[in-house]
Amino acid sequence: MTTGVTTERAPYPAAGQPERERLLARLADRARFIRLETVRLAEIPGAGHYTGTFSAAELLASLYYAELRYRPAEPGWPDRDRMVLSKGHAAIGLYPVLADVGFFDAGLLDDYTRLGSAFGDHPDMRKITGIDFSSGSLGHGLSISVGMALAGRVAGRGYRTFCVTGDGELGEGQVWEAAMAAGHYRLGSLVCIVDRNRLSIDGPTEDLMGVEPLADKFASFRWRVQRVDGHDLGALLDAYDALPPPADGPPQVIIADTVKGRGVRRMEGDIGWHVGRLAGADYDDVIAELRRGLQPLGS
Numbered sequence: 001m002t003t004g005v006t007t008e009r010a011p012y013p014a015a016g017q018p019e020r021e022r023l024l025a026r027l028a029d030r031a032r033f034i035r036l037e038t039v040r041l042a043e044i045p046g047a048g049h050y051t052g053t054f055s056a057a058e059l060l061a062s063l064y065y066a067e068l069r070y071r072p073a074e075p076g077w078p079d080r081d082r083m084v085l086s087k088g089h090a091a092i093g094l095y096p097v098l099a100d101v102g103f104f105d106a107g108l109l110d111d112y113t114r115l116g117s118a119f120g121d122h123p124d125m126r127k128i129t130g131i132d133f134s135s136g137s138l139g140h141g142l143s144i145s146v147g148m149a150l151a152g153r154v155a156g157r158g159y160r161t162f163c164v165t166g167d168g169e170l171g172e173g174q175v176w177e178a179a180m181a182a183g184h185y186r187l188g189s190l191v192c193i194v195d196r197n198r199l200s201i202d203g204p205t206e207d208l209m210g211v212e213p214l215a216d217k218f219a220s221f222r223w224r225v226q227r228v229d230g231h232d233l234g235a236l237l238d239a240y241d242a243l244p245p246p247a248d249g250p251p252q253v254i255i256a257d258t259v260k261g262r263g264v265r266r267m268e269g270d271i272g273w274h275v276g277r278l279a280g281a282d283y284d285d286v287i288a289e290l291r292r293g294l295q296p297l298g299s
Contacts, residue, residue: 008245012066012237020234023066027233028293030097031061035263035290037096037109039278045113047277049121051261051270052166053093055197055230059164059256060090062236063193064097068162072102075129081159082148084133086141087166087195088122095119095128103130139172141165142192146178149190149251160246163192168200171209176221179251183222188249192223195230197260201274218253230256231294263294 013019034057042048063083070080085094092112099106111117118127122136133144145163152159169175182190196214198205205211215225226242228235239254260274261267264286267276278286289295 009069011241015234023237024233027058027061027065030065030100031057031233032263032290032293033100034060034093034096036287038093039283039286039290041092041095041109041112042277043283044111047275048092049089049275050264050278051199051267051273052087052195052197053090054262054264054267055258055260056087056090056164056195057093057263058231058233058236059193059195059258060093060097062233062240063162063164064101066237067240069159070101070130072130075103078155079157079159082132082145082152082161084141084145084148084161084163085123085135086145086163086169087138088134088136088141090164090195091119091121091123091136094123098128098130104128138166138169139174141169142175142178142182145190145192146182146185146187149182149187150185152189153187158189158246160189160191160243163190165192165194166200167194167196167198167205167211167214168202168208170194170211170214171205176217179218179221179223182251186222186248187251188244189246190251191243192218192251192253194253194255195258196255197258199260199269199271199274201271203271214255218255222250223253224250225253225255227255227257230258231262259297262297263290265289265295265298268298 035054038053068081071077112119123131125131125134135141141163145161148161218225226239228239243252259268267273
């Protein structure tokens with residue numbers, strides 16, 4: 001690609017077209033893969049971040065299997081889209097995706113979190129190919145993403161910078177300093193995706209530090225806002241299609257309303273599974289449930 005030139009992809013196939021249905025089926029399969037691999041990998045250390053990863057499964061699947069521009073054989077490609085997983089505790093679901101698309105051998109994950117493994121509870125950009133930022137210290141990701149977007153502008157690059165944040169970390173003042181800067185500098189290449197699952201490790205976000213009306217807050221900082229069902233893959237594709245070209249203009253935020261623990265009935269909306277362990281028959285039952293795909297939400 002020529003420096004400074006952005007190759008915009010064609011719009012996604014329209015609803016009802018066979019190509020659209022095939023794409024949605026592929027993305028649903030990959031979201032299921034993310035959940036299954038999260039359960040498998042968590043068994044190695046004996047615990048894992050299940051629910052915050054499950055809420056983001058469709059987000060990661062739609063980004064890496066549809067939206068992001070990258071080259072696994074050329075991980076340092078300067079015109080690749082950047083992706084900052086600000087909620088770094090969901091790395092257990094990102095690692096299998098990076099292996100699946102070709103950044104490294106999937107067999108390396110068999111030693112997940114073991115002594116000497118590159119793959120810890122949070123991602124390390126110095127050790128793992130395909131990771132753009134070492135995240136996990138919550139509240140930092142959007143600031144880093146603002147810097148990446150500014151760097152792209154200075155270098156004359158046409159990439160987008162995507163930042164997937166949790167909603168609990170929106171209580172950090174640094175997030176809103178970054179939001180204010182992004183609006184001021186008109187970083188149209190910046191896309192923040194908020195995993196709005198409404199629960200953090202300490203309880204409901206609105207009890208701990210209320211962030212609503214979230215759309216109005218971002219809009220007041222001069223962001224362009226979309227709000228969608230974060231488990232509706234078609235809605236996510238439509239939101240990506242609605243992004244303007246990554247040029248001078250308002251930064252973009254997609255507020256993805258999700259359910260923490262989505263896909264496993266016993267975990268959905270249950271704060272007790274932020275970090276947990278499945279063993280024995282419980283492990284087998286959850287694997288079987290996930291293999292059946294997403295079921296209607298319980299009450």
